[in-house]
Amino acid sequence: MTSSPKIKVLVVDDHPMVRSGLIMILDSEPGLEPIGEAKTGVEAIAAILQDFPNAHITIFTSYDGDENIYQGLQTGAKGYLLKTAERAELLGAIRTVHARQNYVSTSVGAKLASRMNSPQLSKREIEVLKLLAKGNGTQAISAALYVSEGTVKFHITNILHKLDVSDRTQAVVAAYQRGIVDI
Structure with a gap:
């Protein structure tokens, strides 16, 4: 009897x-084999998929902002669940993604659905928001982006x-919570 290759x-x-x-x-789970470890995350997804296009990537993270989730899945991950998940859910997610199916936990799915139903920020609005998060006022943002103060105010509105x-202030807090800007 031959056993199937380990994941x-x-x-x-x-x-x-x-x-x-x-x-x-x-290591204690039949059918799974840890082959290595690394320190950094989401940027690694694109690099891994470039070298190994058939890799099946599951993100297991504490980052639950809708933008974090969206970016992780956009980059090529096929699974996304939070570190609050139980052991069985993590192992099931790994096996599901390995079987070429997508997996998102219920809480992650709810955040994605919420994101899909809310208006999306433009690239320029995200740039303005990031500058706001760094403590910049209208005049500084205007200078940094080479636009008029009126244009900055329009984007802020x-x-x-x-x-x-x-x-x-509430915009910056919301942006941090959603993972649009990082600390």
Whole structure:
């Protein structure tokens, strides 16, 4: 009786203890084989897929902002679940993605659905929002983007509307929560 080949898993996490724990879990699970570990995440997805286009990538993360989720899946991951998931869900997600099916946890799916139903920020609005998050005012943003202050105010008005907030501070908070800007 021949056994099917093991699913090879590369564990990527910036916390050494988390990597060690995941490797122990995977190593004890029949049919799974941890083959290595790395420290950095989402940028690695594109690099892995460029060298290994048939790789099946599942993101297991604490980043639950809708933009984080969207970007991870846009980059090529086929699975996305949060670190609040139970062991069985993680192992099931790995096997599901390996079987060439997509997997998103229920909470991740809800965030994606919410994102799909809300107006999307333009590239320029994201640039303005990132500059706002760094503490820049209208005049500084105007200078940085080589546009008029009126244009900056126009973009800020659109940002407030699209994020459904009433001021710049709330916009920055919403952007952090959704993963549009990083700390």
